[in-house]
Amino acid sequence: MNPGKAGLVFHEPLLFELGGQNKRGVELPEMDLPIISDEELLGGNLRQSPNLPELSEPEVVRHFTRLSQWNYSLDGGFYPLGSCTMKYNPKMAEVAANLDGFAQAHPYAPHGSNQGLKRLLFELQNDLAEISGMDTVCLHPAAGSHGELLGLMLIRAYHNHRGDSARTQILIPDSAHGTNPSSASICHLDAITLPSGPDGLIDLNTLDQMMNEKIAGIMITNPNTCGLFEERIKEVCDLVHARGGLVYLDGANMNAMVGVTRPGDFGADVLHFNTHKTFATPHGGGGPGAGPVGVKAILEPFLPKPVLVERNGKVEWNNDRPRSIGKVRSFYGNVGVLIRAWTYIRSLGPKGLRQMTLNAVTNANYLKALLEDHFEVPFKQHRAMHEVLLTDKRQKENHVSTLDLAKGLIEAGYHPPTIYFPLVVEGAMLIEPTETESKETLDQFAQTLIELGKKGHDELAALPKTAAVGRVDEVLANRKPILRWEA
Numbered sequence: 001m002n003p004g005k006a007g008l009v010f011h012e013p014l015l016f017e018l019g020g021q022n023k024r025g026v027e028l029p030e031m032d033l034p035i036i037s038d039e040e041l042l043g044g045n046l047r048q049s050p051n052l053p054e055l056s057e058p059e060v061v062r063h064f065t066r067l068s069q070w071n072y073s074l075d076g077g078f079y080p081l082g083s084c085t086m087k088y089n090p091k092m093a094e095v096a097a098n099l100d101g102f103a104q105a106h107p108y109a110p111h112g113s114n115q116g117l118k119r120l121l122f123e124l125q126n127d128l129a130e131i132s133g134m135d136t137v138c139l140h141p142a143a144g145s146h147g148e149l150l151g152l153m154l155i156r157a158y159h160n161h162r163g164d165s166a167r168t169q170i171l172i173p174d175s176a177h178g179t180n181p182s183s184a185s186i187c188h189l190d191a192i193t194l195p196s197g198p199d200g201l202i203d204l205n206t207l208d209q210m211m212n213e214k215i216a217g218i219m220i221t222n223p224n225t226c227g228l229f230e231e232r233i234k235e236v237c238d239l240v241h242a243r244g245g246l247v248y249l250d251g252a253n254m255n256a257m258v259g260v261t262r263p264g265d266f267g268a269d270v271l272h273f274n275t276h277k278t279f280a281t282p283h284g285g286g287g288p289g290a291g292p293v294g295v296k297a298i299l300e301p302f303l304p305k306p307v308l309v310e311r312n313g314k315v316e317w318n319n320d321r322p323r324s325i326g327k328v329r330s331f332y333g334n335v336g337v338l339i340r341a342w343t344y345i346r347s348l349g350p351k352g353l354r355q356m357t358l359n360a361v362t363n364a365n366y367l368k369a370l371l372e373d374h375f376e377v378p379f380k381q382h383r384a385m386h387e388v389l390l391t392d393k394r395q396k397e398n399h400v401s402t403l404d405l406a407k408g409l410i411e412a413g414y415h416p417p418t419i420y421f422p423l424v425v426e427g428a429m430l431i432e433p434t435e436t437e438s439k440e441t442l443d444q445f446a447q448t449l450i451e452l453g454k455k456g457h458d459e460l461a462a463l464p465k466t467a468a469v470g471r472v473d474e475v476l477a478n479r480k481p482i483l484r485w486e487a
């Protein structure tokens with residue numbers, strides 16, 4: 001066991017500690033050229049020795065293989081991370097994205113070429129528009145949060161074009177994901193917090209009081225991050241529109257709506273999809289992901305360029321967009337991720353996509369039914385959507401916290417749910433099983449959580465014991481993160 005800095009406790013030795021003197025992974029042949037000294041070769045540029053460990057080839061291979069196994073993955077186990085939705089990535093989509101014609105396509109290929117890929121992207125655009133009830137979709141953004149930024153830029157461009165540049169504020173419910181206010185701030189919009197009502201939903205009277213001529217619009221997550229469907233969503237959208245604002249829909253939770261309801265039908269003007277949450281693509285840590293943005297016709301002229309259009313049976317990029325806000329991403333977005341989303345959508349078809357949603361909601365409500373006698377369920381009067389929200393209120397009486405339960409789940413071999421989010425609910429555990437999990441997995445998970453909830457604080461405080469990393473001092477790790485190994 002190795003007590004590291006920032007409270008990190010590694011339960012296994014790391015590479016740097018395994019290194020020995022003069023161990024070699026390769027045997028190079030004798031040099032048959034004149035030997036130039038490091039000093040002659042590099043002169044004053046010679047760095048001090050980086051002090052790298054010396055290891056044999058098998059030791060290096062085992063080290064990296066072991067590191068890869070420390071990574072918890074969906075291919076390895078249940079990953080019920082609420083709000084972040086870790087969806088199983090079907091292997092068929094990997095095969096499709098790696099087909100030579102797609103994987104080797106070059107963004108500078110001549111006009112008129114790559115018709116197969118362009119048609120796929122065009123179809124994906126249209127499928128996403130159909131699924132969401134929007135008029136058109138832009139595939140460029142590289143993540144959901146990037147889609148948020150683009151959506152807000154479009155809202156600003158719309159108001160400015162109409163000469164309504166006083167609208168510099170955006171309403172965001174207090175249960176929203178942190179990326180919503182950050183996107184607003186990057187877009188030079190002031191984020192104004194809209195307090196939720198006691199039932200966890202948007203309160204129409206409060207909204208009515210807060211809407212004024214400075215408000216550019218509202219960012220709504222539906223179902224919201226408490227896993228509740230905004231039942232008055234149509235009235236909310238109507239009210240915002242009546243006062244000159246636009247409605248941004250954070251589509252992170254589309255997994256509870258696909259094939260059942262469409263944001264475009266209940267009043268959204270612009271939304272983003274998180275392809276990893278809904279269409280089973282890899283997440284990409286906000287990096288090589290995708291966050292397509294759907295818009296109603298009023299925002300279409302402002303979309304980033306180029307846009308894909310079909311002319312005379314051919315699909316081509318169109319840069320002739322005088323009112324476009326410009327570009328938000330090099331080339332055309334993360335095409336490999338978009339191919340995976342297209343594959344998922346086309347392999348399920350309309351009926352399969354609807355069933356996906358129904359299964360996701362059923363799985364969450366099944367877990368809720370298993371757990372509600374043992375844990376506090378806030379806003380119990382509403383049915384859960386695709387994720388179930390619990391708190392540690394009852395276990396707190398026994399000095400057991402949400403954090404203890406999460407660490408206990410790691411010890412039991414699970415990825416913990418999202419904890420202490422949404423911020424509006426104390427001691428929150430947000431559990432999202434997704435549609436692919438079996439009844440047996442859900443039963444076992446619920447049983448494990450129930451048993452952990454009955455344990456005492458001292459027993460849980462020592463966990464995890466067998467995971468690669470033990471308890472972290474969360475405050476130190478946050479305030480003084482150590483991002484590289486120090487012997």
Ligand SMILES: Cc1ncc(COP(=O)(O)O)c(C=O)c1O
Nearest residue numbers: 083084143144145177179252274
């Ligand atoms: C509700 C909500 N909105 C936005 C985002 C941001 O999405 P992304 O991680 O793709 O940037 C997330 C991410 O988990 C989310 O849960």
